[in-house]
Amino acid sequence: MRWLRQSLDLVLTLTAKEVKVRYKSSVLGYLWSVAMPLCLAAVFYLAFKVVMRVPMEHYALFLVCGLFPWQWFANSVQAAATILLGNASIIKKVAFPRAAVCLAMVMNDGLHFLLSVPVIAGLLLIAGKHPSLSWLFWLPLLFVLHAALVTGISLVVAAVNLFFRDMERLVVLGVTLLFYFTPVIYSETMVPAPYDSLLAFNPMAPLIICWRSLFLGGGVPLEHLGSAALWAMGILFGGMAVFRRLSPRFAEVL
Amino acid sequence: MPPAIELFHVAKSYPLYRSLSAGFKHFLLHLPRSLQDLRAPRHLALRDITLSIAPGEAVGFIGGNGAGKSTLLGLMAGVLSPTTGRITVRGRVCPLLELGAGFHFELTGRDNILLNGVLLGLTRTEIQARLEAIVAYAELEAFIDQPIRTYSSGMLARLGFAVAAHLDPEILLVDETLAVGDARFQKKCQATMAAFRQAGVTLVLVSHNMDDVRAVCSRAIWLDRGQVRLDGDPTTVIDAYLQETSHAPAGP
Ligand SMILES: Nc1ncnc2c1ncn2[C@@H]1O[C@H](COP(=O)(O)OP(=O)(O)OP(=O)(O)O)[C@@H](O)[C@H]1O
Ligand SMILES: [Mg+2]
Numbered sequence: 001m002r003w004l005r006q007s008l009d010l011v012l013t014l015t016a017k018e019v020k021v022r023y024k025s026s027v028l029g030y031l032w033s034v035a036m037p038l039c040l041a042a043v044f045y046l047a048f049k050v051v052m053r054v055p056m057e058h059y060a061l062f063l064v065c066g067l068f069p070w071q072w073f074a075n076s077v078q079a080a081a082t083i084l085l086g087n088a089s090i091i092k093k094v095a096f097p098r099a100a101v102c103l104a105m106v107m108n109d110g111l112h113f114l115l116s117v118p119v120i121a122g123l124l125l126i127a128g129k130h131p132s133l134s135w136l137f138w139l140p141l142l143f144v145l146h147a148a149l150v151t152g153i154s155l156v157v158a159a160v161n162l163f164f165r166d167m168e169r170l171v172v173l174g175v176t177l178l179f180y181f182t183p184v185i186y187s188e189t190m191v192p193a194p195y196d197s198l199l200a201f202n203p204m205a206p207l208i209i210c211w212r213s214l215f216l217g218g219g220v221p222l223e224h225l226g227s228a229a230l231w232a233m234g235i236l237f238g239g240m241a242v243f244r245r246l247s248p249r250f251a252e253v254l
Numbered sequence: 255m256p257p258a259i260e261l262f263h264v265a266k267s268y269p270l271y272r273s274l275s276a277g278f279k280h281f282l283l284h285l286p287r288s289l290q291d292l293r294a295p296r297h298l299a300l301r302d303i304t305l306s307i308a309p310g311e312a313v314g315f316i317g318g319n320g321a322g323k324s325t326l327l328g329l330m331a332g333v334l335s336p337t338t339g340r341i342t343v344r345g346r347v348c349p350l351l352e353l354g355a356g357f358h359f360e361l362t363g364r365d366n367i368l369l370n371g372v373l374l375g376l377t378r379t380e381i382q383a384r385l386e387a388i389v390a391y392a393e394l395e396a397f398i399d400q401p402i403r404t405y406s407s408g409m410l411a412r413l414g415f416a417v418a419a420h421l422d423p424e425i426l427l428v429d430e431t432l433a434v435g436d437a438r439f440q441k442k443c444q445a446t447m448a449a450f451r452q453a454g455v456t457l458v459l460v461s462h463n464m465d466d467v468r469a470v471c472s473r474a475i476w477l478d479r480g481q482v483r484l485d486g487d488p489t490t491v492i493d494a495y496l497q498e499t500s501h502a503p504a505g506p
Binding site for chain 2: 002014021165
């Protein structure tokens with residue numbers, strides 16, 4: 001019981017620290033996390049709807065529903081590369097579960113994502129649609145899966161970057177490439193025959209598909225939910241194994 | 255009573271991660287040399303240390319730069335893990351390793367007290383209850399809401415020691431952080447450590463200030479290039495240590 005309380009306090013305190021260090025103020029951090037995906041959505045809308053005339057209804061809304069969850073993934077995974085370096089002063093001097101630093105970072109970005117859900121709801125209303133009551137059930141479930149997947153990848157990125165310091169640049173490249181392989185700016189149904197099977201190898205694809213279908217339609221396609229859950233669990237446990245193996249060395253390579 | 259700290263044939267070597275921290279690209283471009291580096295002999299910071307510290311003892315470690323004192327304290331704090339051998343620590347450890355240990359420089363003093371306390375295993379409510387006492391002890395009331403990057407070294411040392419002293423330590427590890435405090439604060443620290451000794455707290459002190467070791471410790475251990483050179487009564491050990499340093503050739 002005390003252990004649980006203490007672990008919770010540890011992650012909470014580190015999360016609060018993350019907000020303060022990264023954005024200087026929590027309001028600014030929130031605004032930033034909302035403005036970023038909206039700007040991206042505006043740019044893609046201009047490029048694909050206005051210029052290239054993609055025949056798709058509610059394309060702006062479609063973009064927003066995929067970009068917000070994607071931004072959580074991208075932010076956390078990219079920040080993971082430097083998160084241990086940024087916390088060197090506490091890792092080198094105090095023995096505490098190091099994974100808490102990564103978890104706090106993912107929770108910070110996750111919290112910002114949750115706070116942006118009202119923005120999505122508002123845009124739905126503007127488009128003449130409305131949020132569904134089923135969100136109350138599916139949203140927490142998808143949140144947990146998303147957090148698990150992002151945490152798993154972040155643990156690996158954070159740990160490996162201490163030993164190979166150019167991991168950071170590879171991660172930026174990887175996240176950018178993955179973005180175009182993931183149905184964020186296009187729908188999974190638009191991918192032609194031989195290539196659509198590639199989606200099965202993309203851990204982010206089923207999650208993004210689930211988020212968007214939840215936001216736009218109020219339901220979640222169960223086959224995608226299944227593969228999202230498998231990916232999330234696999235990656236989380238894989239990431240924890242790698243992290244646990246490398247973490248005793250952290251203090252000496254920082 | 256079982257010892258508070260027990261080291262059994264402990265050795266610690268640091269790998270020379272040179273090629274690794276240069277990144278993937280360097281690693282792959284210079285693959286043969288990189289693999290050779292991985293297998294190369296590593297830097298031995300501590301070799302075969304066996305010692306035990308009884309509960310309530312106050313032990314001072316002395317020795318030259320690079321002798322392995324900080325490494326030893328890191329092992330006791332559980333921040334580092336030994337390469338070979340076994341280390342057992344019984345009781346709540348409060349480590350105070352170097353200046354600004356466990357602090358984040360962009361946060362205010364107040365936030366850092368919370369952070370440090372939580373990292374050391376307390377809950378937020380427990381720390382909040384002691385916050386005023388910690389600030390008062392450190393005598394930093396006027397600066398407590400400033401980011402600690404604006405603190406002087408002495409102020410950092412005050413804050414660090416104040417937090418460690420208020421967390422009910424059973425084992426207190428202090429690595430030469432007190433030297434930068436002013437005379438008055440050093441007096442205060444010595445008094446606090448004496449009170450801790452009375453209360454049966456185990457103290458491990460690393461210092462280059464022999465007066466500190468004499469004043470606080472009941473036992474001194476001289477570390478020399480990763481090995482225990484002499485272990486015993488502080489006066490004897492310090493005299494032997496100073497004896498040898500006085501024979502060292504002086505600079506030009
Ligand atoms: N993270 C590290 N990576 C590689 N080598 C290290 C690391 N930390 C310490 N060393 C090496 O281990 C040896 C012991 O270092 P340590 O910091 O324990 O010395 P010390 O006795 O505390 O010295 P000082 O009196 O200067 O504080 C040194 O030779 C140092 O170069
Ligand atoms: Mg040292």
